Amino acid sequence: METSFIKYGRKDEKDLCEITLTNDAGMQVKVLNYGATLEKVLMPDGKNMILSLEKPEDYSKERNYLGGTVGRICGRVKAGQWKHGNEIVQLPLNEGKNHVHGGLGIDTKVWDFKLHAEDDKAKVDLFYFDPDGSNSFPGNMKIHVVCELDNENNLKYEINAVSDKLTIFNPANHTYFSLGESAKNLKLKVNADYYVPVAADGIPTQGMASVKDTAFDFTKEKTVNGALTADDEQIKSRRGMDHPLILNGNSPAVVLSSKNHKMTMTTNAPAVVVYTGNHFDHTGLAKNIGQYDGITFEAQCPPVGGSDLGEITLLPNEKYERKVCWNFE
Template sequence: MSIKVVRYQRENQHDYCEITMENNQGMQVKLLNYGATLEKILIPTAQGLENIIMSLDSPADYSKARNFLGGTVGRVVGRIRHGQWQYGNHIVQLPLNDGQNHIHGGTGTDTQVFDFSTHFDTHQSTVAFILFDADGNNGYPGNMKLQVSYTLDNDNQLTYRIKAVSDKLTIFNPTNHVYFRLNGSESDVLGLNLQLNSDVYLPLDADSLPYQGRKSVEGTVFDFRNAKPVGTVINSHDPEIDAEHGLNHPFLLRGDDPAAILSSPDKKRRVVMTTKSPSIVVYTANHFDHTGIAKHIGQYDGITLEAQVPPAEGSDLTAITLFPGEQFNTWTKWQFEY
């Protein structure tokens, strides 16, 4: 195992660093302390190392425009209707940055520079990121200490952990926003096979928020209980898929492992995902259009499997409420086979 740290820029008294972990199989994971970001996952091939996630051209590009690629998105990922959290007679108003809704924590944790430390031994290597997010930042109550870690072992498993504690009642529902592609940069994800251990999904309204509770996947295009190509769903002309221009839907997990399996068309590459989180939001990079800092990325060039508590229909956010001093702790593991 090895870890290498390279500083690529300095701004506002912060060092921006790229950290590379490499295991004994030759697999590499590149991280950025900007946003506690998973920048690249590189697997060895006969032609050299190949990146199997969506990435920008250089580490410095990540702070130029917000694209969520591999970032630790919080405090709350996804949308909050009207930006409102109500508890008792109290209403907390968050900034509206997605029409009449709040999304991805405002200027969220994926846009902040984390401190970090590294550790490795003969079996695994870990990078631990730490961020202090002040009371009132982006409208969220509570001074919060956030810890994010990535651990790579010699069995090609990458473990992602999030821990946090706040000194005030607050809401918290972060995730990693990595987009997998598996087959390098020359193909989209429509041919990838996806399996989800989920019997239930949440239909979305015009604001891309749940509005009619749970719905069985039985008899719908959202039935991924048996693996099938992502493209069969994207091209199904199902009204819900057409409205979102692809998948953007929460799937409630049954709780048995694995939560999800993503595999290449030839089955030679797989990501097997397990998580403590109760749901996965599947998003197929619907909005990318080869413009801006991500000009080399287009629609359906990647797919996210965002482990999180599913978004709520209204302002009752009990499921993601964190009490003062309460320890938040979640994890996701990705096992890579190639």
Template sequence: MKTNFRKYGRKNNKDLCEITLENDHGMVVKVLNYGATLEKVLLDGENMILSLDKPEDYDKERNYLGGTVGRIAGRVRRGLWRHGLELHQLPINEGPNHIHGGIGTDTEIWDFRPSCNEKGARVDLTLFDPDGHNNYPGNLKLHARYELDNNNILHYSLGAMSDKLTIFNPVNHTFFTLGEKKTINDLQLQMNADYYIPVDETGLPDRGMEKVDGTAFDFRKAKRVGDALESDDPQIKNRDGLDHPFILNGNQPGAVLTSGKHKLTVTTNAPSLILYTGNGFDHTGKYTADFGPYCGITFEAQVPPAEGDDLGRITLLPGEKFKRTVDWKFE
């Protein structure tokens, strides 16, 4: 097991660093303290995730690749959070809605400490998000951890605690490719999800859960991802691909993604996985010019978005401990 880090830049009077984790089998993981970002996952030298060309590019253009996105990842309708008789307004930054925490945690520079022992190579990252930042109440302390073990499992966890009543629904936003260079259409996906959540034209739920049975969203048995993306399902057409929450049925693992050479197994304590197939990439970004639609797929482990302004499921009480865990096993 080995860890090391290197400074590659400086921003806002803080050092920007790339941390490297390596296990005894030569699997290498690279993490940035900018956004607590998963930058690369190298298995036999081949990158398993969507990455920019170099660490210096990540703070130049917000694209969420591998970032720890919060305080809330995803959308809040009209940016409104109602609790009791109070109505709280979050910044509107995507059409009529709030998305990805405003100037969120994926754009902050985290403190970090690498370490290793016989069980794993890891990095612990911490961030203080002050009361009122992005209109969120409460001083919030976050603790993210990436740990690589000798079974080629990358363990990700995120803990947090606030001193005020607040809302919190973060996610790791890694796009997985399993080494596919252009699209993930030919990857095989299996999920333990009997229900998915349809969304409206803004990407928010409007009718509750629906069964996957008989739809493009049925991955209970492994099938080609492209079979869903190329279907005539109105929900696929509505979002130009997958951009939907899947409700996990409790059987593990949550999802299994396979290519001809590699396999990814995803397990989590989250109630849902939001699948997004990079539908918005169109070769126009300065730093993402090589990326087109369906260039990667996310498994965003979180509470699914709410239809209205009752966000009770993601409310964090003062002093309450939040803990999200996700394991990614690579073979």
């Protein structure tokens, strides 16, 4: 197995690099140290399993979240407020009246990295130090992301972090999977009996609801387009899927299939936020991407409708660990 990298630019007085992990079957994974971004997943037949911009240089020019490690929070916080005890921490309001995706978050930063190759795995470790007060989040935070490829076509992705102050942390990888096709044509199975309905602004409204008799029932395999075309107010209000599915603990969490390929996902996260790329419209640097061309499974704690963010609160020096594995066939 092999690792390599090329320098393609420079930003914030740091080198921008494209890192390549290659296994013995010829599968390649390309990772950018800009945003700890999963850029491409290339099967031995050359098919790219995820949505990608046309060239590495494009990622830092326009924020599309494609493959990025989004944080410190991936998702929305109502009114940007986190209340703990009698204290309220106010996060920047960057989506109307709410906070989304960590402000100018860690997916927009240049990370340090080191490579490591063995007979049975190739990996890159990426590191970023996010200082106290960054985007109004308390705590100096050291964040470590691992991307590791093996000879069974498993791509492991981990986020590890620690803060020196009480803080909130709920990041996720934001890769859009396509399996070389438009995501709306893919078949999907998710081990989730409940989902979280949201208001028109994407904020949860009522806690969990059963997926039974809704567009969000993927307990048995069905096409993604079957959900997108359903007569469901939740789908209509968000122009597609943009909802947390609460995992029931059975493995695998997600199975996504095309005619020729399959992606199987396992994770230690309690939920996946499923987003079908509703906003893409062949414009800007993502001009090669249209609506519903890709689908995300953001492994994280589900968002809530209020300011009690206890589930994503980290104590000082408490270790955070999120694990995801995508297997490609």
